[in-house]
């Protein structure tokens with residue numbers, strides 16, 4: 001991992017700009033929601049993270065800062081780190097190969113998290129894009145953990161930490177959003193895109209099933225083969 005220099009910091013900030021603009025183009029940052037981070041060094045843990053409350057559809061010189069393993073600014077700055085920085089550092093600490101962590105609020109990830117929040121996970125299978133999560137086994141079933149949306153960020157970060165599964169690069173927070181990560185920004189972006197596709201597909205498939213049930217004159221069914229849960 002890179003040693004920390006001004007040049008490295010600027011390069012990582014530019015990488016964050018690229019990811020931010022790509023996600024903003026998809027409307028993945030409504031109302032200033034969401035936060036992004038890229039690891040700069042492992043020992044000590046130094047992470048470039050979005051400043052709190054910023055409009056993530058634009059780029060300014062005041063969008064990012066560097067924090068340490070305790071989620072505190074590493075250098076003197078007037079910027080506040082993301083209110084959810086503790087979730088980022090918890091992921092970096094517990095899954096050491098992690099190089100980037102991205103968080104977005106979308107309607108599909110919020111609905112899925114609410115639909116399956118009581119059981120604590122959403123199970124998905126029979127989908128090619130599971131390979132986008134780096135899981136290539138035949139007929140893989142994945143279980144994406146869901147935690148409650150505690151207002152206290154330390155408690156929320158602990159809840160996320162308690163369900164981390166190195167095989168599944170994401171955790172849903174109920175009626176809040178998703179955290180996804182990878183070994184670098186490219187991989188974390190691919191994972192997040194794959195999750196969002198899987199959630200969008202799942203919700204549309206549930207709707208199509210209802211609609212198809214009406215068309216053929218059957219009772220609407222909530223049975224869904226990918227999860228067997230409903």
Ligand SMILES: CSCCC(=O)C(=O)COP(=O)(O)O
Nearest residue numbers: 032033034035052053082083
């Ligand atoms: C306005 S969204 C509420 C806070 C949140 O969930 C989020 O993702 C953005 O918080 P940040 O402090 O990173 O701007």
Ligand SMILES: [Zn+2]
Nearest residue numbers: 033034084177
């Ligand atoms: Zn959030």
